């Protein structure tokens with residue numbers, strides 16, 4: 428479904444991703460584990476089109492993503508929750524959730540419908556909807572970032588270190604949301620990065636390790 432072939436990325440003149448070849452199948456949850464600076468964020472940002480490839484190709488089913496500008500990729504049902512969250516403080520939680528759908532000009536009706544599904548997956552967002560984006564704890568911000576990624580990410584969901592700094596109780600709520608997602612949308616592909624493999628528990632079906640920008644399949648659960 429998502430296929431990276433020979434992907435090389437340079438940042439500031441240094442090679443950061445080295446000949447990345449991997450395939451993430453529909454309906455699977457994939458963990459990408461690597462220490463700080465290994466290239467996890469760079470990999471996700473490259474898939475999102477926020478960083479240019481030096482060489483290689485990224486394909487989502489029939490679409491060659493790497494030949495599309497970054498802003499065009501959300502239209503292919505890809506949701507991204509960055510490690511630094513970026514919740515807009517002057518907007519309510521609900522406005523934050525709706526924002527990416529407005530950005531790709533979805534109809535009011537389809538946004539309302541999608542919001543209902545997302546709130547079913549992450550019911551903890553319901554009491555937060557009217558709250559200001561500035562009034563959230565770090566953990567709550569991560570839940571909102573998950574919800575926002577889900578609003579458009581109906582095919583592919585990219586989550587950058589979601590469990591980092593999350594209190595154990597919120598970690599369980601997050602994990603429960605991911606398993607509800609699998610039940611409601613069995614075809615979705617979820618990619619989760621972590622530096623600490625233990626935080627992933629038994630969520631992933633597969634784990635890839637990344638080290639100095641090189642990726643390899645570690646295990647199939």
Ligand SMILES: Nc1ncnc2c1ncn2[C@@H]1O[C@H](COP(=O)(O)OP(=O)(O)OP(=O)(O)O)[C@@H](O)[C@H]1O
Pocket residue numbers: 438439443461462463464465466467468469470510622
């Ligand atoms: N904008 C940039 N310009 C130059 N080098 C960068 C840039 N962003 C990241 N790097 C370098 O690329 C490498 C990979 O960084 P990246 O943020 O992808 O790692 P990571 O695995 O996400 O790390 P962390 O666990 O700390 O989030 C690091 O050596 C980093 O210093």
Ligand SMILES: [Mg+2]
Pocket residue numbers: 467468469510587
């Ligand atoms: Mg990172």
